[in-house]
Amino acid sequence: MAPTDRAASPVPALLIDAEEARRERSIRMQRTGRWLLPLLIMVAALVLWDRLCVWNDIPQYILPRPGVVFDTLVQDSGLLFASLLVTLRITALSLALAVIGGVGLAVLFTQSRWIEMSLFPFAIVLQVTPIVAIFPLINIYVDDQTTKLLLCAWIVAFFPILSNTTLGLNSVDRNLIDYFKLNGASRWQTLWHLRLPAAMPYFLGGLKIAGGLALIGAVVAEFVAGTAGQSSGLASRIIEAGYRLNAPRLFAALILISLTGIVIFLTLSWISHLVLHRWHESALKQEQ
Structure with a gap:
C-alpha cells in the first residue's frame, strides 16, 4: 500500500497548483481589464463620433470632429x-x-x-x-x-x-x-x-x-x-x-x-x- 500512497500523493498537489495558477490568471485579467476595457470603449466611441460627423456631413459649428x-x-x-x-x-x-x-x-x-x-x-x-x-x-x-x-x-x-x-x-x-x-x-x-x-x-x-x-x-x-x-x-x-x-x-x-x-x-x-x-x-x- 505504501507505493500506491506515494504515487497518489502528487495528484492533489497538482490540482492545487492548477487552481492557484487559474486564480493568478484571473487576477491578472481583472487588473488588465480594469483599465483596458474602458480605454477600448473610449477609443471606439471617438471613432464612431468621427465617422458620424463624416458620414452625415455635420457642420463644425453643430458637432465638431x-x-x-x-x-x-x-x-x-x-x-x-x-x-x-x-x-x-x-x-x-x-x-x-x-x-x-x-x-x-x-x-x-x-x-x-x-x-x-x-x-x-x-x-x-x-x-x-x-x-x-x-x-x-x-x-x-x-x-x-x-x-x-x-x-x-x-x-x-x-x-x-x-x-x-x-x-x-x-x-x-x-x-x-x-x-x-x-x-x-x-x-x-x-x-x-x-x-x-x-x-x-x-x-x-x-x-x-x-x-x-x-x-x-x-x-x-x-x-x-x-x-x-x-x-x-x-x-x-x-x-x-x-x-x-x-x-x-x-x-x-x-x-x-x-x-x-x-x-x-x-x-x-x-x-x-x-x-x-x-x-x-x-x-x-x-x-x-
Missing part, C-alpha cells in the same frame, strides 16, 4: 487652462469649507442629540432646495462675485460630508462605547479614540461624493450667475462659446471639466485607500 476639438484644446490651452484654475480654486475652497463645516457640525450632533434635532432639518432644506432657487437670495445679500460662487458650491458639497460623517459617528458599536465608559474615558476621549476612527470610512465616502459635487456646484454657480465676461471660469468660456457658435471650444471646455472631475475622484479615492488599506475591511478586500 474629435480631431478639431483636440486641436482647439491645444490652440486655446492658455485661455482654457487659466479658466480651469479659476474653477479649481472655487472647487477646492468650497470642498475645504464643506469638510470643516460638515465634520464640525457632525461632531456637535454626536455630542448633543438636541443640537442634531434642532439643526439637521435646516441642512436637509439646503440640500433639497435647488441652487438655482437659492441663488437669487445670495445675489441680493452678497456683493462679491467670487463669494457668491463659493457659497453656491459649498451648499452643494456640504450635505454629503455632514450626513455621512454623522452616520459614521453614530454607528459605533454600543459595546465598545460601554467599554470606554467602564474604563473612565471622557466624552472627548471616546470621540477621539473611538468615534472618529470608526467614522473615517463614512467620512471618506462622503468626501468622494462631495469632491465631484463641489466641481458641479462651481460650474453650475457660474451658469446661474451669468458670469460670462466677469469671471474667467470654464463655465464662462462655455457660455461665451455658445453665444459665438464656437462648438470646438465648447467641447474642449466640457472635456476639461470631465477630466477634472475624474482626476478629483481618483485623487480622493487614492487618499481613501492610503488611510484605510491597512486596517479597514473594504480596502483589504480590494487588495486580495
Whole structure:
C-alpha cells in the first residue's frame, strides 16, 4: 500500500497548483481589464463620433470632429487652462469649507442629540432646495462675485460630508462605547479614540461624493450667475462659446471639466485607500 500512497500523493498537489495558477490568471485579467476595457470603449466611441460627423456631413459649428476639438484644446490651452484654475480654486475652497463645516457640525450632533434635532432639518432644506432657487437670495445679500460662487458650491458639497460623517459617528458599536465608559474615558476621549476612527470610512465616502459635487456646484454657480465676461471660469468660456457658435471650444471646455472631475475622484479615492488599506475591511478586500 505504501507505493500506491506515494504515487497518489502528487495528484492533489497538482490540482492545487492548477487552481492557484487559474486564480493568478484571473487576477491578472481583472487588473488588465480594469483599465483596458474602458480605454477600448473610449477609443471606439471617438471613432464612431468621427465617422458620424463624416458620414452625415455635420457642420463644425453643430458637432465638431474629435480631431478639431483636440486641436482647439491645444490652440486655446492658455485661455482654457487659466479658466480651469479659476474653477479649481472655487472647487477646492468650497470642498475645504464643506469638510470643516460638515465634520464640525457632525461632531456637535454626536455630542448633543438636541443640537442634531434642532439643526439637521435646516441642512436637509439646503440640500433639497435647488441652487438655482437659492441663488437669487445670495445675489441680493452678497456683493462679491467670487463669494457668491463659493457659497453656491459649498451648499452643494456640504450635505454629503455632514450626513455621512454623522452616520459614521453614530454607528459605533454600543459595546465598545460601554467599554470606554467602564474604563473612565471622557466624552472627548471616546470621540477621539473611538468615534472618529470608526467614522473615517463614512467620512471618506462622503468626501468622494462631495469632491465631484463641489466641481458641479462651481460650474453650475457660474451658469446661474451669468458670469460670462466677469469671471474667467470654464463655465464662462462655455457660455461665451455658445453665444459665438464656437462648438470646438465648447467641447474642449466640457472635456476639461470631465477630466477634472475624474482626476478629483481618483485623487480622493487614492487618499481613501492610503488611510484605510491597512486596517479597514473594504480596502483589504480590494487588495486580495
